[in-house]
Amino acid sequence: MAEKNKSRKMQYLMFGLCSLIALAVCFAVLVVTVRSVDANNSSVVEYDTESKTEITGETAALTQYLKNLTAKTQNNRFIKVNSYTDVSVDDSTVKVCDLQGNELQKDKNLLIYAKNNMMSAIDGYYGEDYTGVFGTVYQDMPQVDLGVQSVVESRFSVGQADEQGNPVYDNNSGELIDGDYYFINLGIDPTAAEASKLFSLDEKDEICKSFTDNVAQVCTVEKAELAVKNLVVSAKVNRLTDEIEYMTFEKVYAVKADVEFVNELEVFGARKVEFEYKVAERFEYRYAGIRFSEHSVSVEPDGEVALSVNAVIENDSEYTVSFASSDTSVATVDEMGYVKGISQSDKPVTVTVTLSYLGEVFEDTCTVSVKQAENMITG
Numbered sequence: 001m002a003e004k005n006k007s008r009k010m011q012y013l014m015f016g017l018c019s020l021i022a023l024a025v026c027f028a029v030l031v032v033t034v035r036s037v038d039a040n041n042s043s044v045v046e047y048d049t050e051s052k053t054e055i056t057g058e059t060a061a062l063t064q065y066l067k068n069l070t071a072k073t074q075n076n077r078f079i080k081v082n083s084y085t086d087v088s089v090d091d092s093t094v095k096v097c098d099l100q101g102n103e104l105q106k107d108k109n110l111l112i113y114a115k116n117n118m119m120s121a122i123d124g125y126y127g128e129d130y131t132g133v134f135g136t137v138y139q140d141m142p143q144v145d146l147g148v149q150s151v152v153e154s155r156f157s158v159g160q161a162d163e164q165g166n167p168v169y170d171n172n173s174g175e176l177i178d179g180d181y182y183f184i185n186l187g188i189d190p191t192a193a194e195a196s197k198l199f200s201l202d203e204k205d206e207i208c209k210s211f212t213d214n215v216a217q218v219c220t221v222e223k224a225e226l227a228v229k230n231l232v233v234s235a236k237v238n239r240l241t242d243e244i245e246y247m248t249f250e251k252v253y254a255v256k257a258d259v260e261f262v263n264e265l266e267v268f269g270a271r272k273v274e275f276e277y278k279v280a281e282r283f284e285y286r287y288a289g290i291r292f293s294e295h296s297v298s299v300e301p302d303g304e305v306a307l308s309v310n311a312v313i314e315n316d317s318e319y320t321v322s323f324a325s326s327d328t329s330v331a332t333v334d335e336m337g338y339v340k341g342i343s344q345s346d347k348p349v350t351v352t353v354t355l356s357y358l359g360e361v362f363e364d365t366c367t368v369s370v371k372q373a374e375n376m377i378t379g
Contacts, residue, residue, distance in 0.1 A: 037293055051239040053369055055182070057156035059148050062184050066144040066235060071139050078288040078360060081141065086280045087344030093254075093276035107271065134288050134314050135358050144233060146186070150194045151287040153187035158239065181245065182237040190228040199231055199251055218265060222258040229254045229276065249281045288312055289362040290321065290355035296302055297371045299331065299341040307366055309353050319357040326350040331368050341370040 043312040055061045071081050096107035132138065155161075159176040160168040160183065168177050188195045195201060204226045230252035236245040254276050261268045293308040313319050323333040330345040339351060348367045355362040 052184075052242045053239070055156075057154070059151050059154045059186075062154055062156055062186065062293045063144070063146045063151060065237075066184065066186075066233070067146070069237065069242060070141070070143045070145075070247075073244070073285070074143060075137050075139075076141075077135050077137045077358070079141075080134050080136075080286050080288075081130075081138060082132055082284045082286070083130040084282045084284075085129075086282070087277060088280075089275055089277045093274070095272075095274040097272040097274075099258075099270050099272065104271075105243060132286075134317070142249070144198065144247075146188065146192075146194050146198070146233075150189050150192035151186050152189050152287045153185075155183075155185040157183045159183070160164075178236075180238060180240055182235075182239045184233075184235045184237065186233045188233060189232040195231055198233070199228075199249060201228055201251075215259070217263065219259040219261045222260060222270075225255070225256045227254045227256075228252075243287055244285045246282060246284045248283070251279045253277055253279070286312060288360075288361070289358060289364075290353055292353065292366040294366065295364075296369075297339070299339055300370060300373055301344050301370060303341045305339050305368075306361050307333070307339060307351060307353070309337060309364070311355055313355075313357055315366045317357070319355060321356075322354045324352050324354070325368075326352070330370050339368055343370065344372060345370050 001335045003025070017356045032346045045098055055065050055066065092147055094108055096104045098104060155165065157165065159179040159181065162168055169175065170177055188198070190201070208224045208226055212224060215221060228251065230250070232249065232250040234250070237243070238245055255274065257273045258270070259273060260270045290309055292310045293310060295306065298304050299305045305321070309321070311319070311321060323335065323337055325339075327331045327345075327347075327349045328342070330343055330347070331349040331351070333342055333351050337353070348369045351368055353364050353366075
């Protein structure tokens with residue numbers, strides 16, 4: 001009978017610890033501000049292509065650059081954003097102690113075990129990912145408006161870089177990976193007034209109260225503290241177009257709670273629980289429009305070449321696409337984007353593709369050279 005009661009007590013403890021870790025994730029979820037923000041699929045260009053805006057790694061330049069870019073996304077119905085939120089608890093930070101501060105390794109292992117076996121169930125607390133739609137203005141688009149004094153650390157690279165800041169090259173081609181992009185990381189001072197607004201840090205009291213209310217059937221919370229440990233803003237920006245590919249807002253919280261188990265778990269008494277969790281909100285941007293895959297092609301007289309375009313629109317939406325040649329005596333283009341060389345010319349022809357979508361017109365151009373094969377210059 002004693003063994004049976006012991007087994008039952010262990011089940012209760014598991015239940016209680018599971019409840020605590022589940023509600024720890026609820027902490028993280030309540031902190032997350034729901035925003036909405038799809039990746040911009042830009043055509044690949046050579047690394048030596050000039051950036052639209054040349055910036056340095058100075059903190060002032062980085063903060064101003066992100067401020068300018070995020071300001072342009074506000075109230076723009078031709079930018080849609082998909083958002084994803086990931087919440088994780090770092091096992092190495094989990095600590096369970098008695099009231100004298102002595103760590104209880106067995107309880108800690110149970111807490112970690114409970115977390116690992118409940119992650120699929122806990123996913124339900126995160127809320128669903130959000131997918132934006134073109135044509136709708138998002139009032140809560142992320143906006144970075146930080147002063148230099150709020151930034152405690154900054155990192156910047158053209159193309160991917162490792163933790164030491166060294167460029168990362170493709171093993172096969174030898175080219176810089178993502179060389180057409182700026183990568184920006186800003187570590188933010190959690191005590192800065194601007195940080196509270198940017199990361200929605202003014203909800204800590206509400207989160208602690210929710211935690212206390214939700215564990216009432218398992219334990220009473222004598223004291224709960226939630227502290228911001230780390231804040232980071234990171235961004236990937238297409239340097240050729242000054243368009244944000246994605247932004248991530250990462251928050252690390254340290255939680256300390258004094259709890260007293262009640263009801264069936266009363267036998268376990270009081271415990272001190274500590275852990276850290278990370279909330280990462282990722283916003284992926286997509287821009288309505290149309291682009292040529294190549295911006296320079298060549299064709300012989302009486303020859304043909306197909307121009308490939310990428311239109312970024314909603315799949316079920318209405319739109320029209322048209323092509324036009326600047327000089328039909330040199331080259332023509334049909335409604336499908338097939339260019340035919342008419343006569344040789346030293347002056348290239350400009351082919352324009354036009355997308356009419358949601359009452360707006362988007363354009364891109366491609367230069368076409370019409371020359372005999374021995375004189376052709378490929379773009």
